[in-house]
Amino acid sequence: MARPVVGLICDRRRIDDEDVHLVLEQYITTVRDGAGALPLLIPVLDTPLDADDIFASVDGLLFTGSPSNVEPLHYGGPPAREPKNEDKYRDRLTLNLIRAAIEAMVPSFCICRGLQELNVALGGTLYQQVQEVPGRMDHREDPKMPEEVQWGPSHDVTVTKGGMLDGLLETKTFAVNSLHGQGIDRLAPPLREEAHAPDGQIEAVSLKNPQGFLLAVQWHPEWRWAEDAVSRKLWQHFAETLR
Numbered sequence: 001m002a003r004p005v006v007g008l009i010c011d012r013r014r015i016d017d018e019d020v021h022l023v024l025e026q027y028i029t030t031v032r033d034g035a036g037a038l039p040l041l042i043p044v045l046d047t048p049l050d051a052d053d054i055f056a057s058v059d060g061l062l063f064t065g066s067p068s069n070v071e072p073l074h075y076g077g078p079p080a081r082e083p084k085n086e087d088k089y090r091d092r093l094t095l096n097l098i099r100a101a102i103e104a105m106v107p108s109f110c111i112c113r114g115l116q117e118l119n120v121a122l123g124g125t126l127y128q129q130v131q132e133v134p135g136r137m138d139h140r141e142d143p144k145m146p147e148e149v150q151w152g153p154s155h156d157v158t159v160t161k162g163g164m165l166d167g168l169l170e171t172k173t174f175a176v177n178s179l180h181g182q183g184i185d186r187l188a189p190p191l192r193e194e195a196h197a198p199d200g201q202i203e204a205v206s207l208k209n210p211q212g213f214l215l216a217v218q219w220h221p222e223w224r225w226a227e228d229a230v231s232r233k234l235w236q237h238f239a240e241t242l243r
């Protein structure tokens with residue numbers, strides 16, 4: 001039987017004066033092994049690919065993480081302090097694609113930047129520097145540390161009662177990694193909180209009125225997914241919605 005196909009959103013970066021479309025390999029191998037699907041990379045072109053064309057070729061979508069930030073103009077925020085750290089072509093594709101995927105009930109899993117895109121696409125706002133918000137922790141990785149530490153467990157999250165994760169996971173508090181400087185400020189009206197960090201930062205969301213599968217997490221369940229019971233469950237559940 002043919003494997004289901006999952007479309008992974010690429011980043012668009014300028015490398016050696018060329019436009020390059022790329023995805024970290026860990027997302028690709030996790031889609032293959034954790035969700036049992038065929039990974040299909042979705043490039044971020046000047047004129048975005050048509051959502052219906054994409055939906056005709058995939059059984060689900062993965063909105064990947066990225067070092068780039070959603071441009072604040074999309075949520076009425078002040079100009080970014082680091083305007084170079086943007087991917088305006090990705091914004092142009094994903095903000096519309098997420099809304100279209102919800103409408104078309106295409107199963108979608110959103111990770112890190114993907115969660116932030118979902119919140120902005122549905123009318124929410126972002127903190128541009130979570131660590132500067134009074135009472136919030138620093139959710140960024142330490143780039144001076146070895147990769148294992150940067151991507152290793154960083155803080156707990158607690159699952160919110162009555163949501164998708166509450167129904168899915170036996171463990172209600174568990175450790176996650178944390179590699180983000182931005183985060184949800186105002187939650188988009190159609191979304192509900194699924195989990196939060198000890199400082200109150202929203203760490204996972206889903207639709208209040210679910211239509212198909214839509215889950216977004218601020219952490220990275222693709223990192224060493226096979227070694228972590230919660231990550232295994234999330235990928236398995238995503239896989240089940242693809243068929």
Ligand SMILES: N[C@@H](CCC(=O)NCCCC(=O)O)C(=O)O
Nearest residue numbers: 065066067068112113180181182
């Ligand atoms: N830039 C945003 C989003 C953070 C994010 O997605 N990090 C993932 C980095 C690794 C990768 O390339 O997937 C923020 O800082 O909040």
